[in-house]
């Protein structure tokens with residue numbers, strides 16, 4: 001689902017772009033965040049909690065809570081709710097705390 | 102609050118708690134520890150909490166070796182319910198000049214002679230331990246796998262609880278305002294919550310040691326200096342040892358939680374009691390770390406804080422009595438490495454007070470060494 005009309009905000013939809021989520025090709029729009037594009041495509045589980053591996057998803061949506069951390073183009077701990085979607089991005093579910101080496 | 106005590110210890114950091122524990126274990130009754138804030142609120146709760154045996158003076162090597170042997174069994178000895186989180190995965194000391202490597206060779210000789218299992222490493226060997234180390238800017242390294250670090254809050258808590266079980270009274274959020282002296286002897290300690298008469302006072306006030314010594318008009322040749330630390334977001338375990346460099350001015354470790362904790366000194370710091378945080382530190386620290394350990398530059402910063410180093414002219418602690426007043430003992434001037442000496446600080450001060458045979462003869466760390474010019478400068482500090 002995407003919001004088309006909003007009382008105070010104007011959504012100018014960019015052009016359609018493709019990216020992958022865990023290897024599967026998904027479409028989104030230029031100008032949206034990664035998490036927004038995933039959410040609109042029905043992907044609600046973005047990651048998992050570290051200790052008990054419970055599902056984690058879109059929560060604060062403003063980059064404060066770290067609920068939406070994913071591996072993007074090989075970089076772990078990317079806050080997908082405030083990171084802009086780019087053509088060809090490789091987005092993956094993060095397991096654990098992330099590896100940088 | 103009690104009105105009299107056998108011994109009053111000022112300061113609820115690692116030094117004060119360890120001293121209280123050791124005295125109580127030896128059977129001293131009626132000990133009071135006075136802490137102006139909460140336990141570990143001073144330097145102890147703000148430190149890097151690294152413990153290393155790779156020192157340049159024999160005395161520091163001995164103190165560190167005995168303390169680390171203690172830390173290896175701290176949970177058992179202190180009968181701690183929790184875990185002090187001793188991560189014993191080594192210290193990798195890296196050198197960036199030939200002169201510094203010469204120093205490392207000298208240090209390792211002293212260390213090995215005292216039974217410390219440290220060794221000189223080639224740059225390739227160093228890279229085997231930390232593969233992403235930027236060896237282009239280095240000349241060599243030394244390493245001791247028995248060095249490591251602990252959680253300073255839990256470690257102090259273990260001493261605190263053990264001391265409490267042995268009957269030590271702790272008064273937190275209680276500030277020492279003055280110390281009464283009569284006929285050249287300590288008479289009582291005046292706090293904002295009452296007065297405690299006592300014959301023996303231990304100054305274990307960390308960065309505030311001089312403020313306390315001033316109360317009995319005893320001259321203390323120390324000053325305090327702010328040192329800062331930053332911590333990053335956590336990632337999976339990737340760095341076993343603490344990486345430290347004196348010439349590049351840095352130390353950096355990955356905590357069991359996965360975050361990286363790092364710090365450096367700044368010789369332009371004013372000599373006062375401030376513990377505010379600065380952006381200059383963040384900038385300098387980030388630049389240094391991305392040069393030496395490049396992948397860490399990818400991590401986000403979570404927070405920063407500061408604490409005090411209590412510096413002596415030879416960068417070794419001061420233990421023992423003062424000349425001006427009887428019954429006044431010093432456990433001060435740790436110059437940025439008093440956490441790792443904590444277990445021995447308590448042993449040494451308790452033995453001095455009770456006039457027992459010393460476990461380690463630390464008499465050379467008395468206050469008169471500064472006047473007599475008997476200084477043995479520790480070369481290896483950040």
Ligand SMILES: Cc1cc2nc3c(=O)[nH]c(=O)nc-3n(C[C@H](O)[C@H](O)[C@H](O)COP(=O)(O)OP(=O)(O)OC[C@H]3O[C@@H](n4cnc5c(N)ncnc54)[C@H](O)[C@@H]3O)c2cc1C
Nearest residue numbers: 112114116137143144145148149151277307408439440441
């Ligand atoms: C950034 C930083 C990094 C460090 N890294 C390391 C390291 O890796 N390894 C290591 O071994 N050491 C390290 N140190 C040094 C170490 O923190 C100290 O040497 C050690 O904690 C000193 O312990 P202490 O108990 O003597 O002093 P503190 O922990 O400072 O305790 C003194 C206590 O006295 C209290 N006090 C002061 N005045 C009064 C008063 N008037 N009345 C009542 N109470 C009072 C204070 O509130 C304080 O809690 C570091 C220090 C800093 C700042």
Ligand code: FES
Nearest residue numbers: 059061065066081
């Ligand atoms: S949803 Fe909270 S940081 Fe992204």
